[in-house]
Amino acid sequence: MPETTLADLAHEVRSKNAGPFWVTMELFMRDAAGYRVAADSVNERVIAALYHVDEGTIRIFRIPSLNVVKVSFPRPVSQGSLLDRDMHAGQHHVPLARVVVPAPPA
Amino acid sequence: MDKVRVLAPSGMLGAGWDHATVERGIALGADVISIDGGSTDSGPYYLGAATAKTTAKAVARDLRSLFTVAAEAGIPVIVGSCGTSGTDAGVDWVAGIAADVLAELGLDLKVARIYSEQDAAGLKEYLDRIHPLPPLGELDAETLESCTHIVGAMGHEPIVEALRAGAQVVLAGRATDTAVAAAFPLMKGMPPGPTWHAAKIIECGGQCTDNPRAGGVLATIDADGFTIEPLDPAAACTPILVAAHMLYETANPHQMREPDGTLDVREAEYTAVDDRIVRVTGSQFHVADQYTIKLEGARITGYETMSFSAIRDPLVLAEIDEWAALMCTVLTQRVAQTLGLSAGEYAFDLRLYGHNAVLGELEPESGPPREVGVMLLVNAPDQATATAVAKVANPLMLHLPTPSMDYLPSFAFPSSPAEVERGAAYEFVLNHVVDCAPLELFRIELEGKTLA
Numbered sequence: 076m077p078e079t080t081l082a083d084l085a086h087e088v089r090s091k092n093a094g095p096f097w098v099t100m101e102l103f104m105r106d107a108a109g110y111r112v113a114a115d116s117v118n119e120r121v122i123a124a125l126y127h128v129d130e131g132t133i134r135i136f137r138i139p140s141l142n143v144v145k146v147s148f149p150r151p152v153s154q155g156s157l158l159d160r161d162m163h164a165g166q167h168h169v170p171l172a173r174v175v176v177p178a179p180p181a
Numbered sequence: 182m183d184k185v186r187v188l189a190p191s192g193m194l195g196a197g198w199d200h201a202t203v204e205r206g207i208a209l210g211a212d213v214i215s216i217d218g219g220s221t222d223s224g225p226y227y228l229g230a231a232t233a234k235t236t237a238k239a240v241a242r243d244l245r246s247l248f249t250v251a252a253e254a255g256i257p258v259i260v261g262s263c264g265t266s267g268t269d270a271g272v273d274w275v276a277g278i279a280a281d282v283l284a285e286l287g288l289d290l291k292v293a294r295i296y297s298e299q300d301a302a303g304l305k306e307y308l309d310r311i312h313p314l315p316p317l318g319e320l321d322a323e324t325l326e327s328c329t330h331i332v333g334a335m336g337h338e339p340i341v342e343a344l345r346a347g348a349q350v351v352l353a354g355r356a357t358d359t360a361v362a363a364a365f366p367l368m369k370g371m372p373p374g375p376t377w378h379a380a381k382i383i384e385c386g387g388q389c390t391d392n393p394r395a396g397g398v399l400a401t402i403d404a405d406g407f408t409i410e411p412l413d414p415a416a417a418c419t420p421i422l423v424a425a426h427m428l429y430e431t432a433n434p435h436q437m438r439e440p441d442g443t444l445d446v447r448e449a450e451y452t453a454v455d456d457r458i459v460r461v462t463g464s465q466f467h468v469a470d471q472y473t474i475k476l477e478g479a480r481i482t483g484y485e486t487m488s489f490s491a492i493r494d495p496l497v498l499a500e501i502d503e504w505a506a507l508m509c510t511v512l513t514q515r516v517a518q519t520l521g522l523s524a525g526e527y528a529f530d531l532r533l534y535g536h537n538a539v540l541g542e543l544e545p546e547s548g549p550p551r552e553v554g555v556m557l558l559v560n561a562p563d564q565a566t567a568t569a570v571a572k573v574a575n576p577l578m579l580h581l582p583t584p585s586m587d588y589l590p591s592f593a594f595p596s597s598p599a600e601v602e603r604g605a606a607y608e609f610v611l612n613h614v615v616d617c618a619p620l621e622l623f624r625i626e627l628e629g630k631t632l633a
Contacts, residue, residue, distance in 0.1 A: 093432040095221045095477075095609040096316055101428050126543060132316065136434055141424055147432040149316035153608050155224040156482065157530050157560045162224045166539050173545050 081116065082172035084109035084179065090168035095154045098164045099147040100171055108179035110142035116176045117144050125170045127151065146171070184403040185366040186212045188412070190247065191397050192385035194218040194260055194275075195235030200246045202396030202412035207250045209399050209410075213365035214247055214258045217358055217384060218275060219265035221477060221609065222430070228266035229329050229479035229607030235265065237278055244275075244282045248350070252288050259340060259351045259361050266477075267332045267355025269298040275352050290350050293343035293632075296624040297332045297354030299476065301325040310616040311476070317612040324610055328478035331611065335474065336440030338619035339633070340364035346627050354623070355477065357439055358384040362400070371402045377444040378464035379407040381437060382426050389426040392416040406462035408454060418459045420451035440475075440619065442468040471616050478611035483528075483560040485603040486567040490555045490578040491593040498549050500583040501536055505555075508581055515573050520566075527561040527570050555592070564602055571600045 081102055082088055090100035102117070104110040114137045123130040128148045136145040152159045161167055188211035191198045195218075203214070219227070223234050233240075251258045264271015272294050283290055304311070305322050313319055325331065332355035341364050343351045353361065362380035367373065379400040382389050386397040395413035409418050427446055428434045437444040448463040497504055509531055516522050532538035534554035537546075557574050561567035578599070580589050615622070625632040 091430050092222055093430050094612070095225070096314075096612050097432045099428075099430065099432055101425075103425065134432065138428075138434065141421060141428075143425070143428065145428055145434055154221075155226060155606070156608050157485070157528055157558060157606070160530075160532060160539055160541060163222060167543075169540065170543050170545050 078175045079178045080172065081113055081174050081176055084112055084176070085172070088168045088172040090164050090166070092150070092154065092164045093147060096150055097147055098150050098167055099145065100168045102144045102171070104142040104144070107139070107142060110139060110144070112176050112179050113144045114139070116174065117146065117171070121174065122146055122148065125174070182212070182369045184401055185369050185371050186210050186399055186401045187362050187366060187379065187383065188214045188399050189362060189383035189386050189397045190214065190216055190412070191243070192217060192388060193235070194243050195239040197239060197243065198246070198396045199413075203246055203250050205414070206397070206399050206412045207254045211254065211256060211399060213256055214251055215362040215365070216247070216260055217262055217361055218260045219262035219267060219271070220358060221266070223265065225479040225607040225609045228268065228332065228477060228609070229481065230605065231266065231268040231270040231330050233264040233271060233274060240275060241278050241282050244279055245286065248282055248286055248288055248290065251349070252286070252290060257344060257349050257351065257365065259353070259364060261353045261356035261358070261361030263352050263354060266330070267297050267353070268330050269296045269354065272296055272352055272354045279350060279352065291348050291628055292350040292352060293346070293348035293625060293627040295335065295339045295343060295351065295353040296626070297335055297356070297622070299331040299333055299622060301328060301331065304331065304476070304615070307615050307617070311613050314475070314612045314614060320611070320613050325478070327480040328610060329480060329607070331476060331478040333474040333476055333615070333622040335623050336360050336619060337364040337367050339623045339625055341368045342620060342633055343625050343627060344368055346632050348627055359439060366402045372404060373442070373466035374444070374464040375402050375405070375407045375461070377437070377439060377466055378446055378449065378461060379409065381444065382409060382423055385426070385429065387411060387413075387416065388429065389423050390416045390418050391422060406460060406464065408458055408460045410458040417457035420453055420459050423459045423461065424451045441472055442466050472619060473614035474617055474622055475614050476611045477609065479607045479609050481605045482608045483562055483606055484564040484567050485606045486559045486564070486571040487601045487603055488557045488571045488574060488578060488599045489595060490599070491552060491595060492555060493552045493593065494590060495549065496586070497583055497590060498551070498553060500585065501533060501550065501553060504581065504583045505531055505533055507584055508577055511577055511581065512574050515577070516570055519573050520569055522566070522570070527559060527566060529557060529559045529570065532556040532558065560606060564604070568600055568602055575599055
């Protein structure tokens with residue numbers, strides 16, 4: 076059986092700058108079952124490993140009324156610097172979207 | 182007034198919209214038009230260089246659309262963060278375009294300019310009243326002096342001051358995205374909770390609708406809450422779409438700090454009025470003990486030169502990481518040999534587009550790519566050095582074999598000359614707030630007179 080990823084259970088996964096010094100990303104899950112999976116699977120440890128950032132700086136918001144899990148952390152690379160390859164942080168959601176998760180109960 | 186209707190034609194002046202959508206907003210009874218002219222989103226260059234991201238022709242077209250309907254309806258137009266970064270040059274640039282458009286339309290609207298630029302010497306007087314926001318640390322005078330431009334992000338008060346003095350068009354320097362839309366309803370006595378919340382939801386125009394391409398939105402704010410609807414009758418707002426916009430570009434989706442307090446939407450309720458209009462109630466605003474203005478500043482980090490080549494040969498692509506590592510090593514050696522520069526005297530970034538250029542070490546995919554664009558970006562203290570390094574790299578970007586190859590490959594340059602000089606590169610260095618009074622850091626000019 077193919078593996079289930081967060082993207083498979085989401086309507087949209089996106090990322091963006093929240094000002095020049097923070098990145099923020101959102102998982103808009105399709106339904107409450109998908110939300111439960113995302114809310115249980117996404118934590119500071121997972122984000123720290125995916126994005127090479129300090130666990131203590133990560134903020135996670137779980138919003139069941141919208142079936143949304145939101146993640147914010149300080150931008151690891153200064154916006155516009157020589158090493159910044161994603162000025163708007165618009166493509167940084169991809170590693171999060173590809174995280175393999177347990178399939179929600181049918 | 183028992184309600185105020187704010188028309189937001191788009192998320193950015195110069196982005197364009199269908200003129201029929203703003204006409205529809207007027208027909209729905211708009212009391213004011215507000216639009217953002219910029220932000221920090223596109224990077225530090227626009228503040229550092231004090232130039233706009235948008236083009237004059239597009240800004241003129243949008244102002245023509247707004248001035249036409251606003252003059253007929255007798256309502257004000259408010260533009261925030263003029264010229265992308267809100268520098269004084271940005272305000273004057275938009276004001277010049279606005280003057281041309283008004284003359285062309287034969288209109289005589291009173292235009293106010295609000296300047297938000299700060300000088301380092303003046304701000305040094307405030308150092309003990311300047312506090313860092315995470316993740317930055319304490320500010321020192323040297324950092325202030327290193328900035329090419331510094332702006333303060335105004336709240337609604339300077340805009341209200343200009344409107345009260347009779348301005349029909351307000352061209353503001355750097356303002357919070359929300360202050361632009363909140364100013365008029367707050368002046369008319371609407372409650373701050375619903376006003377700031379509505380302002381946040383409409384800051385990006387139609388992004389809170391099911392068709393962000395279809396133009397802007399109209400927010401109607403009253404004593405208990407606000408409603409929001411798209412200006413295009415074919416588009417719809419839904420409770421989920423409206424609530425979700427609170428998440429956009431915010432680190433914290435529940436609370437948002439403005440100069441005079443904090444918007445708090447934890448108790449907000451979103452209800453469908455019909456299939457395309459949403460009502461929001463329960464938004465709160467907590468006035469802060471201390472008024473603060475956020476500072477933005479950018480400084481030059483060096484000068485950049487870019488070079489771009491492309492690889493399609495599967496034999497090279499099978500070893501692309503090894504090839505890139507070898508490229509970095511050989512380039513560093515050649516630069517030392519030919520230019521006498523050590524690693525600390527310049528810097529470069531080699532990006533493999535089609536392989537891992539966007540995410541770098543965070544890239545989760547593996548396996549050989551089909552084709553790869555090789556971008557070399559060099560940063561040096563002056564343009565000539567950056568270009569010299571890129572020129573030294575040129576034969577390598579054309580011919581460097583992989584570690585296992587015993588012949589000379591040739592790669593695909595898309596243009597000649599290969600080097601593109603990018604000029605100065607900038608970085609943001611301020612993420613600080615200063616304790617002050619609402620009008621203290623801003624200058625307001627109306628019809629040649631200074632108001633504050």
